Amino acid sequence: MAFLINSITAKSDYLVTTSAGAIIFPVAVTVWSLASPQTESWYADGSGSKQPTIFRILPSPTDQYIVAVQLEGLFTFPSSWTGQYQIQAYLKGISTAILASEPQTVPPPTNPPIPFPIKIGSFNVPAPFKDDVCPVPFCWTGDFEWKISNVNVEGNIVSSVLPVRLEFCWARSEATSGPLFVHSEFVDTRVDFGSTYPIGLVRQFWPRPSEFQDVPNFRSIEVYTAWYVQRAIKSIWDWGTPHEPDRPRYDCKGGAASYNVNGLGGSFDLQRWFAPCSPSGTCNGYDLAAISQLACAMLLNDEGNEFVRSKWVLQSPVGYVLPGTLYGREAVPDCNNPFFEARGSPAFVNPQLNPLDFEVNRSAFDSHTWVEVLFPTADSRSVIDATQCTGATIENGTKTRDVYSAACIDSTWNLPSLSTATMFGNLENNGVTAPSGTCYQTPEYRLCVTDQPRIDRIGVHGIKAADPMPFFSIDFSLPSRMRNLIEAALDLGLNPNPPPPSYYDASLDQASLSTVFASSNKIQHLQTFCSISRFRSKISHDFSTDGGAGFTVEVFTHVNFEDPIKSMIHYLASFEASLSDVVSATPSLLGLRSLQSLSSIFWIRGNLFILLNFAIPDDLLLSGREDDFAQYKSQSFDLALKLDGYLAQHAVDQSLISKPDTTLVKGADMPDQVKVDTIFSITMANPQTAATTSYCESDDPSVLVADGVVSEGGTFNFYGRRTGLTVLTLFLAQRNTFYPIARDFVVEVTD
Numbered sequence: 001m002a003f004l005i006n007s008i009t010a011k012s013d014y015l016v017t018t019s020a021g022a023i024i025f026p027v028a029v030t031v032w033s034l035a036s037p038q039t040e041s042w043y044a045d046g047s048g049s050k051q052p053t054i055f056r057i058l059p060s061p062t063d064q065y066i067v068a069v070q071l072e073g074l075f076t077f078p079s080s081w082t083g084q085y086q087i088q089a090y091l092k093g094i095s096t097a098i099l100a101s102e103p104q105t106v107p108p109p110t111n112p113p114i115p116f117p118i119k120i121g122s123f124n125v126p127a128p129f130k131d132d133v134c135p136v137p138f139c140w141t142g143d144f145e146w147k148i149s150n151v152n153v154e155g156n157i158v159s160s161v162l163p164v165r166l167e168f169c170w171a172r173s174e175a176t177s178g179p180l181f182v183h184s185e186f187v188d189t190r191v192d193f194g195s196t197y198p199i200g201l202v203r204q205f206w207p208r209p210s211e212f213q214d215v216p217n218f219r220s221i222e223v224y225t226a227w228y229v230q231r232a233i234k235s236i237w238d239w240g241t242p243h244e245p246d247r248p249r250y251d252c253k254g255g256a257a258s259y260n261v262n263g264l265g266g267s268f269d270l271q272r273w274f275a276p277c278s279p280s281g282t283c284n285g286y287d288l289a290a291i292s293q294l295a296c297a298m299l300l301n302d303e304g305n306e307f308v309r310s311k312w313v314l315q316s317p318v319g320y321v322l323p324g325t326l327y328g329r330e331a332v333p334d335c336n337n338p339f340f341e342a343r344g345s346p347a348f349v350n351p352q353l354n355p356l357d358f359e360v361n362r363s364a365f366d367s368h369t370w371v372e373v374l375f376p377t378a379d380s381r382s383v384i385d386a387t388q389c390t391g392a393t394i395e396n397g398t399k400t401r402d403v404y405s406a407a408c409i410d411s412t413w414n415l416p417s418l419s420t421a422t423m424f425g426n427l428e429n430n431g432v433t434a435p436s437g438t439c440y441q442t443p444e445y446r447l448c449v450t451d452q453p454r455i456d457r458i459g460v461h462g463i464k465a466a467d468p469m470p471f472f473s474i475d476f477s478l479p480s481r482m483r484n485l486i487e488a489a490l491d492l493g494l495n496p497n498p499p500p501p502s503y504y505d506a507s508l509d510q511a512s513l514s515t516v517f518a519s520s521n522k523i524q525h526l527q528t529f530c531s532i533s534r535f536r537s538k539i540s541h542d543f544s545t546d547g548g549a550g551f552t553v554e555v556f557t558h559v560n561f562e563d564p565i566k567s568m569i570h571y572l573a574s575f576e577a578s579l580s581d582v583v584s585a586t587p588s589l590l591g592l593r594s595l596q597s598l599s600s601i602f603w604i605r606g607n608l609f610i611l612l613n614f615a616i617p618d619d620l621l622l623s624g625r626e627d628d629f630a631q632y633k634s635q636s637f638d639l640a641l642k643l644d645g646y647l648a649q650h651a652v653d654q655s656l657i658s659k660p661d662t663t664l665v666k667g668a669d670m671p672d673q674v675k676v677d678t679i680f681s682i683t684m685a686n687p688q689t690a691a692t693t694s695y696c697e698s699d700d701p702s703v704l705v706a707d708g709v710v711s712e713g714g715t716f717n718f719y720g721r722r723t724g725l726t727v728l729t730l731f732l733a734q735r736n737t738f739y740p741i742a743r744d745f746v747v748e749v750t751d
Contacts, residue, residue, distance in 0.1 A: 003148045003158045003750040004074045005116075008032040008166070011068040014705055015176045015196040015701060019303050021272070021693070023196055024051060025679065025719040029072065032164050049142050052199050055676040057137070057172045058304050063130040067168070071098065071124045074115040074159070075148055078621050087120055089144040089164070089419060094210060099123040099142050103151050103170060117484040118148075125168075125716030128209040135224045136299065138208045139169040169202055174306040176297060177701070180461055181454045185443040189457035190307055191297040195701040201275040204239075205295045211574040221376045225299070225307050226397060229350075229373060232295035233396040236288065236386045240328040249282035249328025250387065251282035252341040252618070253578030254583075256364070259287045260571035261641030262481060262536075263314045264440065265369050266460040267467035268294065272529055278542045279526070279550025279615035285387040285575050288327060289369040292384050293460045296373060298561075310375035311381065312459030313401075316479050318357055318365035320410040321426040323348060335388075336410065339363035339577045341616075344599050351410060366578035370404070370439075373397055373457075401427055401439075404567060430479065440479050446486040463686040466531035466538040466556070468742075469570045478573060486572045486576060488696040492585050493595040493603075499648065501561050502606045505657050506650035508555050510540050512663040516646045524547035530693040530738065535559050535734040536567070537691075537740040549615045551639065556609040557738050567609040568593065571602060586636055590644045601640040604645055612640055660732040661689040670728065670745040673719045674704070687714025691733040699727040703749050 009028045016024050031051040055067050071087065085106050088097035101120045128134040143163035150156035175193040217223045242249045247257065258278065260269040268290040289312060296310035323334040332340075332347035332597075340347045345361040355362035370385035375397070383404040385395040390408050399407060405427055425438030430445050437444075442458040461467060478486065504526070506512070510525050526542040536558045540728055544550040556567045575582060575597070586594045586601060591610075594603035602611040614636045658741045661684070662671065668683040684690060687710065696706040697714040703724035707717040718728070730743045 001147070002076065003160045004034070004311050005032075005033050005146060005162070005164060006072045006074065008024075008072075008164060009050075009070045012169070013169055013740070014055045016052050016053040016054045016169075016202070016703060017196050017198050017708065018050060019199055020050070021271075021695065023287070023705060023708045025208075025705060025707065025717075026721065027679070027719065028068070031052075031166060034162070047203055047467050048199065049165050049486070052167040052202070052628055054171055054197055054202075055135050056168045057170045058127075059133060059172075060130050061125050061130070064127055065125045065170070066122050067099075067125055069168075071101075071120040071123075071146075073118045073160075075118055076113045077106055077109070078156070079109040079111075079113065079732035081150045081153065081156060083150070085148055086151050087118070087146060087148050089146050089166075091122075091140065091142045091144060096126065098144065099125055102344065102369065107152070118525050128213055129219060129553070131153070132219045134170070134209070134229050135219060135221070137169065137171040137202075138209050138212075139167065139202065139206045140208065140559070141167045141169075141203070142387075145407075148724045149247075151728070167199075169206060169599050171197065171206075171301050171734045172302050174702075176300070176304060176306075179457075180441075181456045183454055185455060185648045188305070189442060189455075189459070191294065191460050192462045193297070194462075194697065197298070198270060198543065200270060201294055201298050202642075204235055205298050206513070207231060215604065217598070221307075222378075222437055225375050226462070227310060229296070230396040231388055233292060233384050233394055236295070237327070237389070237394050241325070242330050243328040245281070246276035246281040246329065248277045248281050248287070251280075251284050251328040251599075252329065252335075252339055252340070253282075254337050254339060254342055254598065255284045255583075256282070256600065257284045257286040258282055259290065260455045260458070260465045261286045261569055262470070262740065263316065263369055263576075264470050264478070265312055265461060266470050266570065267462040267464050269529075269531070270294075270463035270466035271539070273533070273622075274467070275527065275529070277615065278540075278552040279544060280552060280613045281615065281711070283327065284574070285365075285368050285370070285385070286574060288386045289371050289495075290460045292386060293462070294570070296371065296384075297460070304543050308375060308563055310459070311372045311374075312369060312560065313372055314367060314369050314458070315427075315438055316367035316424050316481050317425045317438060318368045318409065320362065320412075321388065322390050322408060322410045323351075324388045324408070326385060326388050337362050338365065338388075339582070342577070342582055350478070351412060356721070363577065364579070365382055365576050366485075367576050367583075370395070372401065393737040394628050395479065397727050397743050407573050438479075438481075446477075461602050464531050464533065465529070465540075466533040468533060470536070478569075482573055487571055487580050489572055489583050489595060490585075490593060493589075493593040494587040494593055495594065498592045499605070499651075500587075502651035503654045503657050504608055504647050504650050505737050505739075508557075510541055512736070513541055513553060513643070514543075516642055518739075519545065526550070530691055530733065532691065532693060532695070532733045532738075532740050533732045534729075534731065535740065536563060537738045539738045543610040549617050551615060551636070552611075552613045553643065554611040554612075554613070554703050555738070557740060558607045558609070559740065561607060564604045564607060564609040566605055568602065571609075571611065586640070587634075588641075590640065596637075601637060603640070603644065606651070607643065608647065611635070657739055658734045658737045660694065660734045660741055661686040662730060662732060662741065668715075669748065673748045673750055674718075676722060676749055677749055678720045679717060680714050680720075683712070683716075684714035689735055691735050691738060694730070694732040696728055696730050699729070700724065704728065704747060717746075724751050 084103035089099040176190040176193040184260035257634040286621035335347040372381040384399040428437030430437035590603040663685040665683040
């Protein structure tokens with residue numbers, strides 16, 4: 001009488017990207033099968049399905065959703081069963097069924113009883129609110145227990161043999177796809193998700209209905225938007241606090257970002273955020289503002305617009321902070337000296353002492369970023385900031401900018417009576433009407449720094465680490481204080497006798513770099529990340545060393561000599577401490593320009609920008625043993641010298657650099673035309689030349705969607721959704737050197 005489920009298929013209404021980078025097409029897809037049950041012990045992620053599904057929240061009230069979920073299985077019906085049967089699915093801790101079939105007719109009995117094939121074409125899911133539209137996205141995820149019951153005879157219930165891991169989610173509209181720039185200050189820019197929800201963000205920020213169904217007045221727009229934002233910021237805070245070894249904590253050595261954003265935003269490295277963190281294991285306010293803004297971008301209305309219209313705000317300069325707990329730094333809960341590790345001073349400095357006195361040795365935020373949200377019925381914006389908790393709760397949208405600043409910034413020393421100048425900023429938005437303002441946001445700042453007709457986004461652009469840098473990094477339209485500090489640093493690191501300009505064809509894979517560092521203190525490779533865009537790629541390797549410390553090597557490979565300097569500028573703009581305090585020249589100059597901070601060494605060599613981040617052991621930082629620390633820094637620079645020496649041996653002319661082969665197999669190449677509702681594939685002729693993270697992207701996924709990363713055999717898959725013209729782009733990097741290249745195709749989808 002066993003109830004055996006063979007397979008479950010589901011059809012997404014909206015595009016979703018798996019944790020492996022594959023996009024699930026909006027067609028019937030097998031989300032679970034008996035051959036690959038994806039139970040918790042077999043699914044490495046442990047938090048969801050390899051085939052997540054996102055359904056549409058209906059725009060009008062209903063008591064249940066009918067979802068395109070098909071179940072096939074076998075059940076031996078007892079002869080005592082009569083009338084109708086029903087199949088239901090339950091999650092642990094939830095008393096009511098999550099999915100339920102319509103009643104089906106019990107088949108006639110057989111003698112002896114034999115397994116009967118069951119096929120259910122759709123299921124009903126109770127709507128969170130029967131008399132209103134569910135206002136927020138939600139998920140039902142976990143190991144479902146399936147039961148088959150005899151509707152006419154109470155107690156005749158049989159459970160399935162195995163639990164079924166499913167990840168079913170609901171949203172009001174598809175994910176955003178920009179725009180990253182606009183031509184009117186009255187139009188909002190938006191995050192570019194490529195119309196595809198990243199499953200990592202779904203898992204972190206979309207709740208179960210059981211979390212909000214009993215919240216008083218939840219269907220009021222004031223309530224549910226505030227509830228969602230507060231839950232999201234708490235989720236971010238809890239992600240890193242209390243600190244765990246595989247999660248980031250605030251960088252108290254210089255306030256450097258670790259996830260590819262700077263003070264004006266950029267493309268957040270989401271893949272690394274959800275992976276075990278690098279050996280250095282740090283982040284800063286820019287990183288936390290980025291993940292906070294991404295959370296806001298996941299709360300959309302039926303038109304696909306952000307409910308809370310989040311804005312990224314950079315303040316530069318800032319000032320001294322009041323005592324509080326920095327992200328992941330619960331061990332020093334009353335920190336008012338955020339960069340104490342760089343200064344060799346305590347985390348808490350007596351606030352009665354004048355911080356401008358050299359011997360006090362108290363650090364301040366030179367720059368800092370937060371996100372402001374506009375709740376739909378509010379008169380003014382509110383601040384969210386997961387960097388520091390100075391009170392009972394983190395900044396989760398309950399304070400306006402001035403109230404937030406008063407709660408976090410120590411303004412004691414911003415007094416005219418002081419004879420020494422202070423470095424405090426103000427709370428005005430820098431723009432045409434306030435050129436002395438020290439807060440920078442879209443559109444005010446963009447309108448005053450250029451005569452171009454477009455307004456570029458300040459904030460998170462996307463979620464790929466190698467995506468193009470913000471326009472402000474490219475054209476150097478950074479806030480004046482930040483720009484002046486960066487210019488001084490660039491001059492400091494300039495090599496008066498640089499090597500001649502050259503392209504470099506060195507292998508940057510794990511095996512090659514492990515060999516480069518092989519003689520150094522028991523090096524062990526931990527993990528690798530790779531991201532590719534049209535004009536640059538980023539390869540990142542994490543290594544551990546003997547004694548528990550480690551380091552990360554990041555190499556950005558560009559297709560010209562101009563862009564590496566932009567990558568360096570982008571990185572220099574990622575510090576919240578003053579660059580003049582934390583960045584210095586290297587002991588000997590590397591490449592064209594080289595600089596170092598307390599925990600990093602970075603330089604430009606030809607078409608490469610190289611960054612080494614080091615995990616400095618806490619006991620070494622806090623011990624005050626200057627000789628030991630100097631030895632550690634010397635050993636770190638030795639690693640940089642080894643890497644630079646290795647790269648220097650592989651200088652070539654650009655015409656000789658190794659590139660991925662973009663040739664496609666004849667008969668499996670890109671068509672000029674395809675039909676709507678058609679899946680087709682292309683295959684690379686020589687996939688062994690391309691990195692395994694190479695991928696294809698559509699400029700309009702509503703017309704034609706690409707499935708993302710390349711398969712092991714070099715195949716890319718596509719699905720035509722509606723009529724129209726689209727550009728498909730292959731983003732490839734050479735498998736060893738990671739030199740990037742892109743190839744475009746124009747494809748028409750017809751009826």
